[in-house]
Amino acid sequence: MSDPRIAIVASTSEAAQRTAEVLRRCHGDVPATEADVIIALGGDGLMLRTLHRYMNLGKPVFGMNCGSVGFLMNSARDNGLLERLDRAEPVTIKPLHMQARTASGSLREARAINEVSLLRETRQTAKIRISVDGVVRLGELTADGVLVSTPAGSTSYNLSADGPILPLRAAIMALTPIAAFRPRRWRGAVLHNSAHVEFEILQATKRPVSAVADFTEVRDVRYVSVREDNAHALTLLFDPEHNLEERIVKEQFEP
Template sequence: MPVDLHPLRMRARTVTGEMAESYGVNEVSVFRETRQAAHLAIDIDGVCRMPELVCDGVLVATPAGSTAYNLSAHGPIIPLGANLLALTPISPFRPRRWRGALLPSRTRFRIRVLDPDKRPVSAVADFTEVRDVVEVEVWEDRTVSFRLLFDPEHNLEERILKEQFIP
């Protein structure tokens, strides 16, 4: 059965003011560039929900990408068609018990770098990297879609289900 997917759109602003945009089918991640942890703030739909997150990084994953980097970072597996996105921290230090959130696919994320000079951060949409960012916006771009076709013997929905019930 075919599945229609919408990619994430990333808009990143660098310390020099340059803007970069890219698409991510699996995820958009924000990650520290040095050995020091990143200090980030996260806004959800224009409201600051996480005033300070100290971590290696954070990612926003689509259902199609939820079994990739997101799963390795202990994020949830999201069924295709669930209309959800995963917001998953990467090696969070503070707050210690925060494990991320599942949010509606219409959510707009803004990740702000709190100390970009001392703790530089890069943003990556699948394979496109932007270094030295100060702010990253992420949203599902519903104006763009593509259809995944599957071999009836090996569909992605079945693989996602199997991933959740490993013997």
């Protein structure tokens, strides 16, 4: 990437702002719409917000960890940026597309890079019917909720809910219950990324459920549809030594 035009996005942390100041002096800072590459300075939360904000631009994003969690970020250095960009290895990920119909009948749409989660809103467990590609696979799940995760998000909430870690290049997604009560032994499913997953909320008035796609929450849903969004492909850039796929494999062997 010869003399790229750079857009800098930084969190409010002192470390991120300090690094941004140095990078702007050395390389400038153009609007994201004019940039060849976006530099994201912060933690994984900042990376997710950056990917969502600029999803329609199709620009590669190189993250530096200036936050508390940096699974999707490279190490933070304020020198050698152009050399790092020249050596960077691209990873392409696709988000999930969520459609949620509410109790009022309105239809809400959102995209998720990590996961779409259905969560109980009250003290009572949720009751949810799950269909995959038009076939009812679970007539009634009684649980705190359920989620669909991308490979990129499989080490996040999905892993905390005892879901499987997914290889980044695998064309699959995880369907994982959250604190399931019935059926007790159901631990979820691994689905092809072409699968269309549908959730119907049972006893919705008594047991209200919200749907969350990364940062977007929709309350009092009655029906939720989730599938991979083939219209958007997001490119993350990583230092060769940071290899995201290797980090995901290593996560499976951590004590």
